[in-house]
Amino acid sequence: MPSSSKPLVSVILPIYNAGEYLQPAIDSILAQTFRDFELILIDDCSQDGSLAIARNYESDPRVLVLANAQNRGRSFADNLGSEYARGRYIAKMDADDIALPHRLQTQFDFLERNPTVGLTSSFLKCFGESNIIYKYPLSADAVRSSMLFNMPIANPTAFFRRSLLQDHNLRYDDTIQDTFGEDYEFIARLAQVTKIENQPTVLLNYRTLPQTQKVAVHAHRNAKSNQIRKRLLNLFGIPFTERELVIHNTVSYIPLKLGDITLGEVHDWLWKIYVFNQQRHYTTDDAMLRCVAERWFLTCYHNTEMNINALREYKNGLLAKHYEPTFQLLGKFLLRNYLLRHFKK
Template identity: 40%
Template sequence: MIESPTPALTAAEVEPLISVVLPIYNGEQYLAEAIDSVLSQTFANFELIMIDDGSTDDSQHILREYEKRDPRVRVVVRENRGLATTLNDAIDIARGTWIARMDQDDIALPHRFERQLEWLEQTGADICGSWVQRFGSSDKRVVRLPQTDDAIKMAMLFCSPFAHPAVIMRALLVKRLRYDKTWEKAEDYDLWERAAEAGWKMANVPEVLLSYRVHAEQISTLTANRQQQLTQDIRRRYGAFVSHSMRLNQRWIDEVLKISESSLSELDMDAVDAAFTELLQQSHGEARDVVFDHATRLYFRAAANCPNIVSRWSKLNREFGEGFKVATKLQLWLFRLLQVRADGALFKQLKRIYIWRASR
């Protein structure tokens, strides 16, 4: 008897290695460009899950057209439920071993997935991001994020160490932790913080794999204020974890984090110096570089409130920095002399020149 050949599986039936999660809300202006950048990846074994979260523009029509063209595309259209819920809904139906994030207005470079999978295998990480380059405005900076697990977990004390739309995460783990809608507007930072406490191994590919679009519709002043408050709450939560795990004085870390707030009254710089000294002593390699970089940024923020800020930073630099850094000392002195306050417009203008010029 001649056996009938086994029918070939369709693209929709093949178990994907990656599930790409792309939430949509009124994204018609840039949506096609974002989708095209995913579908043209050099690594092709993925599904693209796109949930339209109650859009009122033409996004749904665009999604349906792509659904007809490519069997890897899965589209869900429903009422608005918010970003965190939409991400969780997509994660729940994801079939891949890995969850890759993507936003409706960004562009993934063609080799993004291929390169990140290589990096995940090389490092054994549970989550992997990458550097990103901003575009769409005069801001064309490359955001260079820390590469190693130790450095990322140090950076998390001060800011989110990943570009959210550039990450790939182990599906089994993210399905357990999930996004928390209580922290919406900072739901990614909240997830990374909880993942760090849970012991996830973390990495960033030290090259640009995503173009991050900057445009006026991204965030309102009200949303920015809410995001800033949530971010500070997450910093404090992680600060307590770091203090306990590294056996540091909790009050010292609290004083460091206080510098990120708009009001810097009654700042204890002795505690700040002590905290950074301990953090630097217990860090090595890239992690130490990350701590020293953030220490320098925060000393600039504190300069107007601290008469001897230059000598304090110089002492830290002698022990843990590289070179004499005469320019940095001069800039700190200038910030102090001009009383450049962290919540003022002049600080925002100068920090791009003096502090964030090379990295943000």
């Protein structure tokens, strides 16, 4: 049971059938260089012995274990943890990831230095089935622009001021009872009342799933994200047709396969977002322009086909001049576009 004195940070770690991954996740928090924290473990009626693993840590005065009598979903667990939290800050943590030792100290220092920022997260280094690094937009305006398309933070490293929950009556939507979309929906609402900035450093090792599991997970998550993107477009105030909504959702989800959507339709929609932002001032013009220009490049890059010169389409678009892909990525685009159009039968 945590001590009576209030800690500076409350780490909330929901658990559901975390199995062999749980102990390393907990240990990575207890080994933090930052020491003034409490760790709240919420077991959501696991069936695999996860609760017993969590209870093994109850002798540590920093640890509190909560156990739901029935499975209530990730949002409920997050809300329950927040109700018990006593820290000035709340740090999110997943039951199968590994926090780097300096994670909490780095994020605490960042928000202490930046009082106008309400939430921060970091880059993620994948392990398991992948070793890539997930990077996220850094500035508040870049985060706000990117949010129209996708989750702009790394939820497993979300670190935010607990006062935001109290001052704005913010909670996770516990009608979303699975783990798909509850974080995106919550962050979208939180972004309307505070600035969000990310840190350009890896603070967590993120466990990736085998490809056979990943496909189903991503499909489920994207279906929920489509609903949230529609809400955000309405909040942004931009008028859109059903066709434009389909285009928007399609280019938000990598690999951005267009089907019967043309690249011209994509460019028209992305340009419409940029022009509308100039009137609406949802975020800065530069941030929005770079955001939609990058989306234009990625869409063309992922839709090189034998009967379409995607490279030419890309360069002809007004947005092309406002995004500079890396030399490596541009080289891959040139090669793919040439090979597919000249050698694929």
